[in-house]
Amino acid sequence: MVAPLLIAGAMALAKEFLPGMVKHIAGDKAGEVAQSVVDVAQSVTGTSSPDDALVAMQADPSLVIDYKKHMASVQAELDKAYLVDRQNARDRDVKLKQAGYHNYRADIMLTLAFVCVVALVYFLWEARLDMPDQVFAALNMALGMLLKMIGDAFQFEFGSSRGSKEKDMIGRQ
Template sequence: MSGSPISAAFGLAQFIPSIARWLAGEKAEEVAQNVLNIAKRITGIEDSPDIIRLLLEQPELVVEFQRAILNLEAEMELAVMQDKQDARLRDMALIKAGRNNTRADIMVISAAGGLISCLVTLAYYSEFLPGEAVGIISTVAGIFGSCLKDAYAFEFGSSRESKMKDTTMAALFERDF
């Protein structure tokens, strides 16, 4: 297989764009390799440009590839949900034992403090800072905001849309293609 697994998997994302969202983070290489293994199995070809060429020529193989990737995505979504559930169970066990999750409290307070610091800096000093610094501080503020959003989603559950996605993914996983 020519090139890195991640770049080859990005090439395959033209057939199912949702692949791209899984190709970042600590498991990107593993996911990319899984995508490539699926493509190899379906096409019987080892080289990524040849795989893409064959998929472009044979739509029936694209459908089979898409189904296999949907199954892989369902498995990954279920693993993420299971991981969150395990963490929630850990928190509940700590509470039942009369202990606090100090680490989580520090993380949330730090994210809130970081967000407030960025916003105060932007509010009072943005006119004195170069545009690049304002852009970087705004990006960092967005990261802190995202951390807080994730903490709230973990603590209070998912939104309605996310619950619908969870239900859909569970149904997809249970259904045989």
């Protein structure tokens, strides 16, 4: 199956039945993850396409239960790999600091993101009446993206929540 069609089918299945898998389908291993999401759905439902599997599961809740059971281990492996990757990045940061290095790159990136947020807010405020709605929407999306980057930086440095700490503990086991 063509990769974009496969990913679209997997995304539809994940949105409906496995919301936790959406981030993995949109990640670096999108093709592999999408293939497993679709393969398991087709196997459980006995269908030959992601769309048919989606329709079959929408019609029969017992198929959804079977699907979630089969996908639980796949999702757990992907979550564990994600946590290990994030932990490796944190460990790298700690080792650099222990070796006496300062991570200027991270400081510069965060500062630039913050400066861009301030500039975009100012620009949007000053030019809000003179720009087409489509331009305003695009700049507003860029602002949201920059705010997400700043939020991710804070989560990386300080952790995000109690749930995140629990996931970190699971990842270390």
